[in-house]
Amino acid sequence: MADIILGIESSCDDTSAAVLKDGWLLSNVLASQDVHKCYGGVIPELASRAHQQNIVPVVSEAVKRAGISLGDISAIAFTRGPGLLGSLLVGTSFAKGLAIALDCPLVEVNHLQGHVLANFVKQYDKENRVPSFPYLCLLVSGGNSQIVKVNSPLEFEILGHTIDDAVGEAFDKCSKMLGLGYPGGPVIDRLAKLGDPERFRFNKPHIPGLDYSFSGIKTSLLYFVRDEMQKDPEFMEKNKEDICASFQKTLIDILMDKLVKAARQTGISEITIGGGVSANSGLRARIEEEGRRRGWNTYLPEFKFTTDNAAMIAVAGWFHYLNGERCPLDVAPLSRIAD
Numbered sequence: 001m002a003d004i005i006l007g008i009e010s011s012c013d014d015t016s017a018a019v020l021k022d023g024w025l026l027s028n029v030l031a032s033q034d035v036h037k038c039y040g041g042v043i044p045e046l047a048s049r050a051h052q053q054n055i056v057p058v059v060s061e062a063v064k065r066a067g068i069s070l071g072d073i074s075a076i077a078f079t080r081g082p083g084l085l086g087s088l089l090v091g092t093s094f095a096k097g098l099a100i101a102l103d104c105p106l107v108e109v110n111h112l113q114g115h116v117l118a119n120f121v122k123q124y125d126k127e128n129r130v131p132s133f134p135y136l137c138l139l140v141s142g143g144n145s146q147i148v149k150v151n152s153p154l155e156f157e158i159l160g161h162t163i164d165d166a167v168g169e170a171f172d173k174c175s176k177m178l179g180l181g182y183p184g185g186p187v188i189d190r191l192a193k194l195g196d197p198e199r200f201r202f203n204k205p206h207i208p209g210l211d212y213s214f215s216g217i218k219t220s221l222l223y224f225v226r227d228e229m230q231k232d233p234e235f236m237e238k239n240k241e242d243i244c245a246s247f248q249k250t251l252i253d254i255l256m257d258k259l260v261k262a263a264r265q266t267g268i269s270e271i272t273i274g275g276g277v278s279a280n281s282g283l284r285a286r287i288e289e290e291g292r293r294r295g296w297n298t299y300l301p302e303f304k305f306t307t308d309n310a311a312m313i314a315v316a317g318w319f320h321y322l323n324g325e326r327c328p329l330d331v332a333p334l335s336r337i338a339d
């Protein structure tokens with residue numbers, strides 16, 4: 001009998017539900033929350049309230065679009081963490097309630113594992129290339145920047161991670177401070193395409209090993225713009241494309257330096273990316289370019305699977321389900337998960 005997994009994701013500001021049949025995607029529904037835009041960042045209390053409003057219609061729509069009935073579900077996979085506690089609580093409680101009502105097993109998923117395994121969501125009309133194990137995943141989002149060695153669907157090693165801000169935070173905070181809007185990544189990505197990435201230089205951090213740091217570059221950009229604006233108040237407006245292009249290029253250089261080092265150290269040439277920042281067009285182009293030059297096999301998830309989505313949670317949950325893992329009904333969400 002086929003395994004039908006309902007995935008539920010509610011770790012931050014996207015409510016999502018997806019249905020997978022033996023790893024094949026039947027539906028993936030997402031409700032984003034515009035309510036945070038005017039605050040320039042996610043407001044946790046508003047996020048959890050919006051999840052409460054969205055969760056029932058989103059799950060119902062996913063089940064309807066999949067063409068299944070609730071009774072067909074083999075297991076419910078949900079994001080247990082990391083993320084915003086109030087947001088996670090909505091998805092976790094809903095998953096538990098539905099599991100009790102349907103008398104079906106629950107499977108917990110680490111949100112980051114979902115991002116790392118996003119390439120394994122199979123789609124009927126697509127090529128579905130998947131990396132072979134072990135592979136390296138550059139996991140870059142609003143809350144994380146890591147290089148993960150993926151030995152199997154259930155076995156991961158974090159080779160390096162940020163010691164301060166995540167790269168997505170650098171995009172978001174700088175965009176907010178420069179008055180460009182929120183979320184910063186897509187805005188800077190769009191403006192960067194119109195600018196000269198070589199025009200301005202920002203100092204790169206010198207962190208040993210495979211760890212990252214993004215707080216210094218963020219501060220150096222903000223001081224640079226502030227100093228220039230004192231000389232010419234229109235500096236930002238006149239040069240925003242070049243500033244974004246140069247800033248984005250520096251972030252990509254930092255990410256790539258360590259990824260290249262990790263590939264060299266491990267001898268692994270199967271390379272994937274995941275997390276919201278992996279939607280960045282400059283980063284995607286650069287990974288492909290480095291891949292061609294260095295003989296890597298690169299796997300870039302489709303845009304819809306880069307940011308938060310339940311399809312990746314369902315596929316990670318399916319691997320855990322196949323491994324016989326089940327989660328008790330008294331499970332509590334976790335805002336942080338130890339490495």
Ligand code: KG4
Pocket residue numbers: 012140141142143144167168169171172183184185186189275276277278279280281306307308
């Ligand atoms: O994985 P994600 O959807 O959520 C969490 O971090 O939980 O990632 C969101 C992050 C934000 O920082 C956003 O600015 C960034 O992904 N992002 C991008 C792009 N699209 C989203 N960063 C750079 N370029 C993009 N095109």
